[in-house]
Amino acid sequence: MAAQIFSAIFVIIIGVGGCVAYFWGANKLLDLTFPSRGVSGTAAINNLRRQGLVRPWLFVGPALIILTIYLIYPVIATLWLSFLDRGGTSFVGLANYEWALRDPDLRRSILNNLFWLAVVPAACTFLGLIIAVLTDKIWWGTIAKSLIFLPLAISFVGASVIWKFIYEYRGEGQVQIGLLNAIIQHFGGQPQVWISLPFWNNFFLMIILIWIQTGFAMVILSSALRGIPEETLEAAVIDGANPFQIFWKIMVPQIWGTIAVVWTTITILVLKVFDIVLTMTNGQWNSQVLANLMFDWMFRGGGDFGRGATIAIIIMIAVIPIMVWNIRQANKETGGH
Amino acid sequence: MAVATGNSFASRFGVHIAVLVFVAIWTIPTLGILVSSLRDKDQIVASGWWNSFASSSQTEAGRLPPASTQKEKDGKFVLEGNIFGDGAKRNISAFGVKAAAPTQYPAGTSADLGDGVTLQVNADGSFVMASPKAFEGDRGQRLYYASSAPPKFTTENYDTVLFSEGIGRSFMNSLTVTIPATVIPILIAAFAAYALAWMRFPGRALLIAVIIGLLVVPLQMSLIPLLKLYNNVGAFFGVPSKTYLGIWLAHTGFGLPFAIYLLRSYIAGLPREIMESARIDGASDFEIFVKIVLPLSFPVLASFAIFQFLWVWNDLLVAMVFLGTAPDQIVLTAKLNALLGSRGGNWEILTTSAFITIIVPLIVFFSLQRYFVRGLLAGSVKGG
Incomplete structure (x- = not known):
């Protein structure tokens, strides 16, 4: 273990030192190759121009x-692998996609992912917005926000344990140590094995992600709400609008752009949801989702890279519209700069 | 915002209550595992954690000693002893001899079991069973009793989990993964961000677009090719394919688009005058970056560092693909996932381990919340 700590420290020093040495050295080398000081006027200008051509690439080069290695090449390779067999050696055409159309597990996963997409982004955005509006009105709002924000720092696995404890089931009539079943039993209901209830178990898993992500939506929306000009709201009050009208007709339209950003961000997260399903049910009881199914295929029986890649492509296709929208948005914002 | 507030006392009161309910829902789950991790493991299963400050009561079954231990006293055959053995601090409130009526007799009373046989069980667990005839058989009398124990809090679970369940080792592994994977991308991203914000070169707009596109590319797209690549590199050099170096680089790669995006938008917003006056004074791009941009960018560098730290610390997927599951490599999240499988019902172990895995992010989060929120607001395009 001491060796491990030592090697970690060593890597930090090598990594950071290496970066510094590269940037400093490459820059120095460029200055020496095309000197701009101590040479004649035109030569200096020419060399400065050459430096200007090369230097940006020295700066962006390592990144x-x-x-390229960790994202651009893999995207292309995954696309290619989805046309290959399980070992990634021979070309099988569209066989993996044909399999994808027929496989019941995959169909179930897509269906579940659609449930997740329909519920989680909407729930997080809605709850986040409500909490942002409410906490703005009270003196202890900042403390309340920080507490609601807190689960965002917790890992999905940690959150899964937290909620598994809440969903814990004991036989009927026994002392329930899971909070949910204890409440149900207290009010005379039947305790349930929540995570294996067909169909509804999906919602019990979604609650975990909603619990984590609402804080995110709340913080972003809260800051957008602060950007609404005071005069607009005052004018609405003078015109006799009630709080609900102010909320739906003034506030929501004003921050529409931010709502879209929050919504799409959570949508992408939902498409990739993996940890929660793996730790809670591992896809049993009809709760499978795409990311977990893909992980399964990567290692099941030595792994089937072709099918795994095909599932990754399906996730990617779902993300593409958001990606295009983001790029357009960014181009509009940055404009010339 | 004050103008939007309802004026009546009732509506203001309603807002307080509503926020209180939200705060309760968002904190109680975490409180549950914190409280449970500090409870005695027998009490965790005996009562809900919300009752942990009350005495926990449970109904148990046991057997009295066999006939061979009986003594003859005053013409009667007597069995004596304490059902808890020594040292246990539990209180018996009632007892019985039939499963159907386990709490038929209050503690301290003498129960008539028929044929002149009497049984008395006291609150402290001591019992006397007497009979005019000798007891027979080598199986003792079946006994049911309701007992309660005073609340007991302990740090024993933490000892167990840290030193015998391997969580302590995993904690070190997580740190080993997280710190280099947080530090390495910062400088690489900062240089690229500066170039993309303030240097003019062909292809810059395209590069920015590519990076914004890469922000949302699902990690799943990278896993299989990289796994193959790592296996090939490992096989080629005759080294293991699952190494700390591999995961450091992987996290660096996956974190870079967000790092560059976040840093670029901040650096691009720095005042143009500062850059230009420095340039007029003869400073090169390198000098401007090191002496002006880097110091001014401290807040955004801190934001990114916190993000990356939390992201890497909380990651499960990348660790499961690129690191092994042997004790010297398994990180906290993967270990917790493994414990969920192997120790499914042992809540003292699960709650304690879970609390240990979340404590570091919580500390980072609470101490540096300002930077965290700033990064969130600036970079809310990324999907986590």
Whole structure:
């Protein structure tokens, strides 16, 4: 273990030192190759121009190389692998996609992902908005927000344990140590095994993600609400609008852009949801989702890379519209700069 | 915002109550595992954690000693002893001899079991069973009793989990993964962000678009090719394919688009005059970056560092693909996932382990919340 700590520290030093040495050294080398000081006027100008051509690439170079290896190449490779067999050696055409159309597990996963997409982004945005509006009106709002925000720092696995404890089931008539069943039993209901209830178990898993992500929606929306000009709201009050009208007709339309950002961000997260399903049910009792199914196929029986890649492509296709929208949005914002 | 507030006392009161309910729902689950992790493991299963400050009561079954231990006293055959053995601090409130009526007799009373046989069980667990005839058989009398124990809090679970369940080791592994994976991307991203914000070169707009596109590319797209690549590299050099170096680089790669995006938007917003006056004074891009941009960017660098730290610490997927599951490599999240499988019902172990895994993010979060929120607001395009 001491060796491990030592090697971690060593890597930090090598990594950071290496970066510093690269940037400093490459920059120095460029200055020496095309000197701009101590040479004649035109030569200096020419060399400065050459420096200006090369230097940006020295700066973005390391990032570009890492991005290429870890993201750009894999995206292309995954697309290619989805046309290959399980070992990734021979071309099988569209066989994996044909399988994808027929496989009941995959169909179930897509269906469940659609449930998740329909419920989680909407619930988080709605709850986040409500909490943001309410906490703005009270003196202890900041403390309340920080507490609601807190689950965002908790890992999905940690959150799964927390909620598994809440959903814990004991036989009827026994002392329930899970909060949910204890409440149900207290009011005379039947305790249930929540995470294996067909169909509804999906919602019990979604609650975990909603619990984590509402804080995110709340913080972003709260800051957007503060951006609404005071005069607009005052004018509405003078015109006799009630709080609900102010909320739906003034506030919501004003922050529509931010709501869209929150919604899409959570949508992407939902498409990739993996940890919660793996730890709570591992896809049993009809709760499978795409990301967990893909993980399953990557390692099941030595792994089927072709099918795994196909599932990844399905997730990617769902993300593409958001990606295009983001790029357009960013182009509009940055404009010339 | 004050103008939107309802004026009546009732509506203001309603807002307080509503927020209180939300806060309760959002904190009680976490409180549950914190309280449970500090409880005695027998009490965790005997009562809900919300009752942990009350005495926990449970109904148990036991057997009295066999006939061979009987003594003859005053013409009667007597069995004596304490059902708890020594040391247990539990209180018996009632007892019985039939499963159907386990609490038929209050503690301290003498129960008539027929044929002149009497049984008395006291609150402290001591019992006397007497009979005019000798007891027979080598199986003792069946006994049911309701007992309660005073609340007991302990740090024993933490000892167990840290030192015998391997969580302590995993904690170190998580730190080993997280710190380099947080530090390495910062400088690489900062240089790229500066170039993309303030240097003019062909292809810059395209690069920015690519990075914004990569922000939302699901991690799943990278896993299989990288797994293959790592296996090939490992096989080629004859080294293991699951290494800390591998996961450091992987997290660096996955974190870079967000890092560059976040840093670029901040650096692009720095005042143009500062850059230009420095340039007029003869400073090169390198000098401007190191002496002006880097110090001014401290808040955004801190934001990114917190994000990346939390992201890597809380990650399960990347760790499961690129690291092994042996004790020297398994990280906290993966260990907790494994414990859920192997220790499914042992809530003292699960709640304690879960609390240990979330304590570091919570500390980071509470101490640096300002930077965290700033990063969130600036970079809310990323999907986590």
